[in-house]
Structures are given as structure tokens and as C-alpha cells.
Amino acid sequence: MSTSVECFHLNTVDGVVPVAVEFRSSHQARRMKLSVLRGGKVRLTLPRGVRRADAVAFIQEQAEWLVRTINQTAPTQTVSSHLERFPWVSVAGKLCSLECAETMVRPFLVFREGEELVIFRYRGGEHHERDLLYLLRKLAVETLPGRVQFLADRIAIPFGRVSVRDQQGRWGSCSTQGTVSLNWRLVLLPPVLQDYVILHELAHRRHMDHSERFWAQVAAWDPDWKKDDRTLTKQWGGLMDLGRE
């Protein structure tokens, strides 16, 4: 029996949802079987010799069921259980695989521009959760301002500065002085949703309300904003409690 984990971007009615799937090939298995384990981990059991393309098609066929079932399993409670279910982060508009391992030294992270891999090294034992939380927040502080700058340049909207914070119940906000405040948890959203939140806040540079004019501005930059907004609430609303005592 051998196993490996891969990340898939599944097409669902609510948009693209990244899901990590553990592949397990087994001598005993007679047919492919997809299961959602306790905690939301997804496993595909395969008989020997199944073609990769058939396995991928099999996963995509069951996308709706899969995403619904993952969301119905016990909600994520700890940072480590979240990262086990969703072993990726969004940096600079890209979905990056996350590689986590223990270290004897202080926790640190490595990512290089243009690469689709982020490395986390954390201390084990009692430090485990705290270190992972620290690394996620550090990643957010280091990468979200750059993404705001990139998107603001693209749509030619000036802003003041970016503040990365631990807001309760909101993804971001924008002050009259032009400070864009973002929730660090944005690094845990799929790239398209991270961008949607940032564009939403930048649209407040034009309209400081949620008027029709405001939404028309958002729609001009993100034609799929309604779908994105729904997915944000339905699929990812639970992230708001992550890392809170």
C-alpha cells in the first residue's frame, strides 16, 4: 500500500474549491472509492493500475458531494487540523502548497516570489499550535500588502497603507484616510476570494458605503463578485474562529 497527497481544484456550483486528496493504492480494492474521514480528510482508495486521468475524473465527478461532505464534518478547531484539511496558502494570487515540518530552532517560514511552495518550520509539542498561528500571521503580514499594491495598481486606485489584523467577524475594512485593514486569515482563502476581499475594500476608496454605485464598482473589477461573496460566507465563514482562544 502506498499513499501520497495532492491538491485538486474542484469545480462546483459555488466556484472552484481546492481540496487535498490522499491517494492510497491497495491490493484489496476492487474499485475506486472516495471517502471523507473524521476531521474532513479526503482519501481516494484505488485498485492497482488505475490510470491517473481516470482517478482525476472520478474525483471531479463527485465534487459537489465531496465539498458538501467536507463542510458537514466537524468544524475546524485548530490551526493544525485546518492545515491538515487544506494544506495550502494563497500568496500573490497563487495557490501554494504548504510543507510543514518540525524544527529544533525558532519557527521560520520560507517562500520565494514566483514559486508555488511555502515552507513552515515549527517547534513541536506545546509550541505546535502557537508556532503555526505565528507563521500564518507572519506570512499574511509579509504578503498581503504586496497583493493590495498589485491590485490597486491594476485598477489605478490610490490607498494609504495596509494593516494586517486579527479582526473578529470581518475580512477587511477601509478607513476614510485610505488605510486598508485585512484579516490575516485571507492567506487561507483561495486566491480568487482573497482578491475579491481586497477589491471590495479598494472599492470603498470610491464609495464609503454599500450603495448600488459601490456594488457596480465591485462588479466592474470582479464580474463574479456575487458568487465569490456567497462562497466566502458559505464555504469559508468558519475560518473566522480559527486561532481564537
Ligand SMILES: [Zn+2]
Ligand atoms: Zn464593505
